[in-house]
Amino acid sequence: MELATIRTPNGSTAAAVRRGDEWMGLAAADLSELLARPDWSWEAVTALAAPVGSGIPVDEAELGLPLPTPGKVVCCGLNYADHILEMGRDLPEYPTLFAKFADTLTGPTDDVAVPTQAQAAVDWEAELAVVVGSELRRADEEEARAAIAGYMLANDISMRDWQKRTLQWFQGKAFDGTTPIGPVLVTADSIDPDDGIEITCEVNGVRRQHGSTKTLVFSPARLLAYISQFTALRAGDVVLTGTPGGVGTGMQPPQYLSDGDAVVVRAEGLGQLVNTIRFN
Amino acid sequence: MELATIRTPNGSTAAAVRRGDEWMGLAAADLSELLARPDWSWEAVTALAAPVGSGIPVDEAELGLPLPTPGKVVCCGLNYADHILEMGRDLPEYPTLFAKFADTLTGPTDDVAVPTQAQAAVDWEAELAVVVGSELRRADEEEARAAIAGYMLANDISMRDWQKRTLQWFQGKAFDGTTPIGPVLVTADSIDPDDGIEITCEVNGVRRQHGSTKTLVFSPARLLAYISQFTALRAGDVVLTGTPGGVGTGMQPPQYLSDGDAVVVRAEGLGQLVNTIRFN
Numbered sequence: 185m186e187l188a189t190i191r192t193p194n195g196s197t198a199a200a201v202r203r204g205d206e207w208m209g210l211a212a213a214d215l216s217e218l219l220a221r222p223d224w225s226w227e228a229v230t231a232l233a234a235p236v237g238s239g240i241p242v243d244e245a246e247l248g249l250p251l252p253t254p255g256k257v258v259c260c261g262l263n264y265a266d267h268i269l270e271m272g273r274d275l276p277e278y279p280t281l282f283a284k285f286a287d288t289l290t291g292p293t294d295d296v297a298v299p300t301q302a303q304a305a306v307d308w309e310a311e312l313a314v315v316v317g318s319e320l321r322r323a324d325e326e327e328a329r330a331a332i333a334g335y336m337l338a339n340d341i342s343m344r345d346w347q348k349r350t351l352q353w354f355q356g357k358a359f360d361g362t363t364p365i366g367p368v369l370v371t372a373d374s375i376d377p378d379d380g381i382e383i384t385c386e387v388n389g390v391r392r393q394h395g396s397t398k399t400l401v402f403s404p405a406r407l408l409a410y411i412s413q414f415t416a417l418r419a420g421d422v423v424l425t426g427t428p429g430g431v432g433t434g435m436q437p438p439q440y441l442s443d444g445d446a447v448v449v450r451a452e453g454l455g456q457l458v459n460t461i462r463f464n
Numbered sequence: 465m466e467l468a469t470i471r472t473p474n475g476s477t478a479a480a481v482r483r484g485d486e487w488m489g490l491a492a493a494d495l496s497e498l499l500a501r502p503d504w505s506w507e508a509v510t511a512l513a514a515p516v517g518s519g520i521p522v523d524e525a526e527l528g529l530p531l532p533t534p535g536k537v538v539c540c541g542l543n544y545a546d547h548i549l550e551m552g553r554d555l556p557e558y559p560t561l562f563a564k565f566a567d568t569l570t571g572p573t574d575d576v577a578v579p580t581q582a583q584a585a586v587d588w589e590a591e592l593a594v595v596v597g598s599e600l601r602r603a604d605e606e607e608a609r610a611a612i613a614g615y616m617l618a619n620d621i622s623m624r625d626w627q628k629r630t631l632q633w634f635q636g637k638a639f640d641g642t643t644p645i646g647p648v649l650v651t652a653d654s655i656d657p658d659d660g661i662e663i664t665c666e667v668n669g670v671r672r673q674h675g676s677t678k679t680l681v682f683s684p685a686r687l688l689a690y691i692s693q694f695t696a697l698r699a700g701d702v703v704l705t706g707t708p709g710g711v712g713t714g715m716q717p718p719q720y721l722s723d724g725d726a727v728v729v730r731a732e733g734l735g736q737l738v739n740t741i742r743f744n
Contacts, residue, residue, distance in 0.1 A: 256567075262630075278629040280630035282563075282634045283564075283634055284563075285535075285536055285695060287536075287695055299602065299693070302693075349557070350542075350556065350558055351560055351631065352560050352561060352632060353632060354563055354634075359695065360695050413582075414582070414623075414626070414635060414638055414640065415567055415568070415638050415640050
């Protein structure tokens with residue numbers, strides 16, 4: 185099943201579920217609101233959907249930021265073996281984690297506005313994002329797997345100069361509106377990262393990254409279980425699972441994004457994020 | 465002026481303003497709710513207060529977590545010259561920043577529960593916390609100073625083993641309910657950290673930390689201005705300004721907190737946080 189947050193002609197948004205070639209509206213403004221309902225379930229979602237034939241054709245719908253108000257966004261760095269080696273590091277015993285804010289996120293086709301003071305070293309990071317479907321506290325891996333609502337793509341666009349100003353990456357990873365996620369939430373019954381999802385990143389049509397989620401050091405379920413040892417995860421929270429090799433900062437010489445560059449993150453079964461960099 | 469979130473006998477909470485020896489209730493459940501109102505102002509707060517004589521005597525009131533739902537909690541590490549030297553580092557050009565979640569916070573007299581897997585290296589960090597009073601985006605220092613609602617204390621209790629597992633400190637700083645803040649919000653017209661606020665930390669009655677906010681490398685206004693270059697700050701957001709020298713991990717040999725230890729963070733004009741460590 186695929187869920188999305190659709191932009192409506194009047195400027196508002198609506199949660200929707202895909203039925204064939206149509207998006208059927210759900211009685212919630214977006215997927216954050218839908219997942220926050222204490223009574224939500226996939227069965228309830230299906231029952232809520234507008235009748236087939238009354239939806240918006242898939243090729244006419246504009247998809248917005250699927251989860252505008254997650255309570256927590258936790259990101260894992262250094263999780264693909266090849267990217268870890270490219271950054272000159274050893275394979276880790278523990279996941280390297282940092283946080284983003286809901287404000288950091290943006291929609292799957294939105295422009296990514298980069299302010300003047302952060303335009304020197306703008307880099308791409310294609311990632312698999314995991315969406316939490318039910319509360320997790322000190323969970324084991326099996327419980328964590330059962331609590332995954334589904335998956336989407338993310339582009340953890342990073343201001344490498346700000347990231348490297350201090351020991352903590354956070355400030356280079358938390359510019360408002362610079363992490364596209366989406367385009368849709370594909371439920372966990374339809375796709376399994378443990379089987380290997382091929383994720384790619386293209387910049388102006390040139391492939392820069394390519395990795396399989398099969399090579400993740402910490403699987404989605406293992407990451408969620410680990411995070412839940414120190415903080416509760418709840419429905420609608422988002423966990424970014426790290427990026428494969430091929431980022432600009434790892435190139436010789438390093439290569440970064442410029443005004444007008446088009447970045448496309450893509451995976452079979454998850455669709456694509458298509459975002460243009462705008463220096464302003 | 466002093467504001468607080470008071471625990472009421474029926475188990476709920478209420479925002480309150482101090483008038484002499486009484487807390488006068490305000491029409492908001494807590495200070496997060498109060499500061500989130502688009503129409504809030506100090507004048508409005510004063511007008512909202514219940515009439516003098518109908519309040520709760522200060523020595524009978526139980527103060528709860530003042531800001532239970534901040535949108536953002538940003539923390540600065542390495543901001544007191546003496547602590548930076550104690551950790552073996554140079555004075556920084558840029559503030560070292562990381563994020564916490566609202567869930568990380570707890571009240572000024574609450575027990576701090578530490579789960580089994582994080583009891584090996586529990587450390588104290590007395591800090592000045594700044595509370596944002598109005599929205600800031602790419603602000604300069606003067607605008608940032610004008611947007612400060614006020615100040616309170618914080619104890620950034622840190623699980624040093626988790627903090628040092630990877631390059632990113634976040635996971636050792638984000639255990640739910642381990643950062644006491646409060647006890648009250650002292651408004652910016654009553655106290656000025658640039659003049660020097662002496663902050664201390666005592667563990668079981670023994671003084672471990674002592675520092676003056678006069679020695680902050682990055683002042684509260686400078687920190688807020690810096691953060692606002694990458695993310696919007698809004699009323700009710702909290703910025704922790706770093707800790708002075710004297711933390712347990714800097715002692716020879718390192719010394720950490722045990723079950724039952726009482727940690728007191730205190731400053732003239734800001735009151736005190738009194739929290740007991742509970743291993744569970």
